[in-house]
Amino acid sequence: MRQNGQWDRVAIAAFVLLAICFLIGGASQKNALRLTLIELAALPVLGLALLRAWDRTVWTTNGFAIGILAAAAAIPLIQLIPLPPGIWGALPGREGGVLALEIAGLSPGWAPTSVAPDMTWRSFLALIPAAALFLAVLTTGPSTHRGYVHLIFVALATSFLLGLAQAMTGDPFHPWPTTDRGSVSGLFANRNHLATLCLIALPLAAAMVGTGARRGSEGRTAFWIGLAVVAVAVVTVAATRSRAGVGLLGPALAFSAMIIWTAAGKARLGPAALGLAGVAGAALLLVATLGLGPILDRFDSSAPPEARFERWPTVAEAAQAYLPTGAGFGSFERVYRSVETLEELDATSFNRAHNEYLETWLEGGWLSVGVLIAFLIWFGRRAWAAWRAPAGSTADMARAASVGILMILMHSAVEFPLRTVTVTAVLAVLAAMLELSGGDPPETTRRRSRRPA
Numbered sequence: 001m002r003q004n005g006q007w008d009r010v011a012i013a014a015f016v017l018l019a020i021c022f023l024i025g026g027a028s029q030k031n032a033l034r035l036t037l038i039e040l041a042a043l044p045v046l047g048l049a050l051l052r053a054w055d056r057t058v059w060t061t062n063g064f065a066i067g068i069l070a071a072a073a074a075i076p077l078i079q080l081i082p083l084p085p086g087i088w089g090a091l092p093g094r095e096g097g098v099l100a101l102e103i104a105g106l107s108p109g110w111a112p113t114s115v116a117p118d119m120t121w122r123s124f125l126a127l128i129p130a131a132a133l134f135l136a137v138l139t140t141g142p143s144t145h146r147g148y149v150h151l152i153f154v155a156l157a158t159s160f161l162l163g164l165a166q167a168m169t170g171d172p173f174h175p176w177p178t179t180d181r182g183s184v185s186g187l188f189a190n191r192n193h194l195a196t197l198c199l200i201a202l203p204l205a206a207a208m209v210g211t212g213a214r215r216g217s218e219g220r221t222a223f224w225i226g227l228a229v230v231a232v233a234v235v236t237v238a239a240t241r242s243r244a245g246v247g248l249l250g251p252a253l254a255f256s257a258m259i260i261w262t263a264a265g266k267a268r269l270g271p272a273a274l275g276l277a278g279v280a281g282a283a284l285l286l287v288a289t290l291g292l293g294p295i296l297d298r299f300d301s302s303a304p305p306e307a308r309f310e311r312w313p314t315v316a317e318a319a320q321a322y323l324p325t326g327a328g329f330g331s332f333e334r335v336y337r338s339v340e341t342l343e344e345l346d347a348t349s350f351n352r353a354h355n356e357y358l359e360t361w362l363e364g365g366w367l368s369v370g371v372l373i374a375f376l377i378w379f380g381r382r383a384w385a386a387w388r389a390p391a392g393s394t395a396d397m398a399r400a401a402s403v404g405i406l407m408i409l410m411h412s413a414v415e416f417p418l419r420t421v422t423v424t425a426v427l428a429v430l431a432a433m434l435e436l437s438g439g440d441p442p443e444t445t446r447r448r449s450r451r452p453a
Helices: 009-024 032-054 063-079 095-103 117-126 128-140 142-169 191-240 243-264 269-297 307-321 332-339 356-388 393-411 421-435 443-450
Strands: none
Touching (some): 009 032, 009 128, 009 142, 032 128, 063 117, 063 356, 117 128, 128 142, 128 421, 142 393, 191 243, 191 269, 243 393, 307 332, 307 356, 332 356, 356 421
């Protein structure tokens, strides 16, 4: 958290905010008070970051990324703008609201396009922590990245230890009342979100292994810390028994190996590769010995089909009905209850689509699709540049950040990790690290510049 030998107050504030997100931001619903506390804590961080950005060239250098963030925040605000009844009543999907008013003998008045304005306002406020972290990391530069990465590792280790207690004793060690009872979820309410954190930590740990191997004796501590985190992440993702997490473990390890191969260099590649293979292999062997049966049970083909897959066509039809504006962010549960078929009614509450892309399409319409496409374009360009960059601390972490973002995007196809403040905050940090990937010269260049003439 230092820059030029001095403590950086913006970096410290962002570090504290990320720690708060880990501690009380691990649930996606029924956490209004905790979410409010995080949003209040994010306001001073956002203010400090904006003040610093005002005096720098952040807006011109990183304009495209900041524009995507601004557009994402603007959509729920646009959905809250009151419109005359002749306009909002004519929008697709609003026929039921107009009919209800007519039956009650009331004349339609001005109203927003969102069918759940209160939830849409909450969705906008929920973006504040991520926006604050993105701008704060962006304005503090690459020198502070290692501090955020270490905090992610500490959160993973804490979740690992908490998961052990949850597996042995059950409910007393679950921090959330709506958690998956009888499962390992760590600091989260949902085990799938803990699996997401593990998949994010793997490439970050691999970057530390590769960087440590390249530096030789100077990087020995980072090398062993990275290997330890790899072992913890592999064991933890298996302990969650998240099918998506277990399924994405292979790609995450493959990308981690590529990160090590790029970062370590030919001279040091052997020890780094052997270290990753040995630790990951030992962790997988431990998982296979102690817990393979319960994991395989989760992939039992004879089990009843997943309700989420059967309900996706209904979600897609509802999304089509509310185009082009969408039903309003945060409105999924209310909308789905109005279109749920009799065959889909059961004792459970389908409050999420378990597909971020479908849910975003339903709630945000074509504007949200446009922002998503812009984000994917930005991500593709930055990831391509990061993987082509020569080995160096900043480039190593940028490559790891690109893989972490990719894991979140892939997991979002079957889950809802971005509906938790914690994962959204981590995504913001990774996005800022990737955006800054070109801001630091390669390590070899810096070392040459220090040599006396």
